Amino acid sequence: MTMAILAAFIPGSYGGRALDKAKSLGYIEYPPKEAEQLAVVRCSQCHSLDKVTKYCFRCGPPLIVVVHNMKAFVTLWQKKFPEQQVPALTDAEAVAIAQVWSALIGNWEDGWNKNDLIKLLENDKALLKLLDTPIKARKIEAALAGKSAPGTYKEVFDDIQQPKKEQEKK
């Protein structure tokens, strides 16, 4: 906690980085908008974002399980493509990202047998705790609920892609 408090008083980019770190470690909560950006950035590192946005309740288990599986993929990926330096997902990041996609794409946890979900989450304590939290009490998911998917993620995605495209032109 000390680090988080300190970071709040440090001006400039170091403060920013320290704050990001504090959030990724779960000391400070992600504001919903930042969680959304985090989800877009981190979930488009190994495959296109389409893979995520086209995912649906007919495709497979709820997004909380998908996010859990991606944590494991990162470990495999790091071994296979060390040069890409894909960062691991921390518990706090996974919890924030699972809420973002559940709000924007859909949450069909209720349609699944809870014990199956618990099994699929393979002792992932952070996500199991999220699974046990009613949707209304999940701050990020509740805040983003009602923002319909197509516009939202695209807006964020465009925001993030824009500067890149401009750099390419130069």
Ligand code: HEC
């Ligand atoms: C380390 C690389 C990596 C990262 C980061 C990553 N994924 Fe994946 N993702 C994969 C791989 C590998 C597959 C499997 C590819 C396949 O089978 O086509 C996959 C497949 C998927 C699928 C399809 C699963 C299915 O059952 O059809 C979804 C949805 C998905 N990822 C969502 C996400 C989300 C959400 C995030 C952000 C938390 C994310 N991915 C981040 C590597 C990654």
